[in-house]
Amino acid sequence: MARVVDPKPSPSVEKQIDCPGCGARIAYVGNDVKRSEGRDISGGPDGREWVTCPGCYQAITIRQW
Numbered sequence: 001m002a003r004v005v006d007p008k009p010s011p012s013v014e015k016q017i018d019c020p021g022c023g024a025r026i027a028y029v030g031n032d033v034k035r036s037e038g039r040d041i042s043g044g045p046d047g048r049e050w051v052t053c054p055g056c057y058q059a060i061t062i063r064q065w
Contacts, residue, residue, distance in 0.1 A: 017051065021058035026051060033062060 009029045016027050028051045037047035048064040 017060055017062065019053040019056065019058060019060055021053060021060075022056040024053060024055045026053055026055075026060065 014027050014029055016025055018025055032051050033049050034051070035047065035049045037045070040046040045065060049062045050059045051062060052058070053060055
């Protein structure tokens with residue numbers, strides 16, 4: 001069974017991004033990323049991954065397709 005060895009994320013897992021809304025530097029891990037998928041008007045794939053800024057609550061896009 002898995003167990004938590006250290007609750008603080010390893011620097012190799014933690015990533016950072018700047019918020020375009022308030023300018024804060026946001027640190028996040030994989031569990032913080034939200035994802036939405038769908039289809040565009042021509043039927044092709046459409047989606048994005050984002051995190052929410054804890055300062056201004058703006059959605060910060062990490063990846064879009």
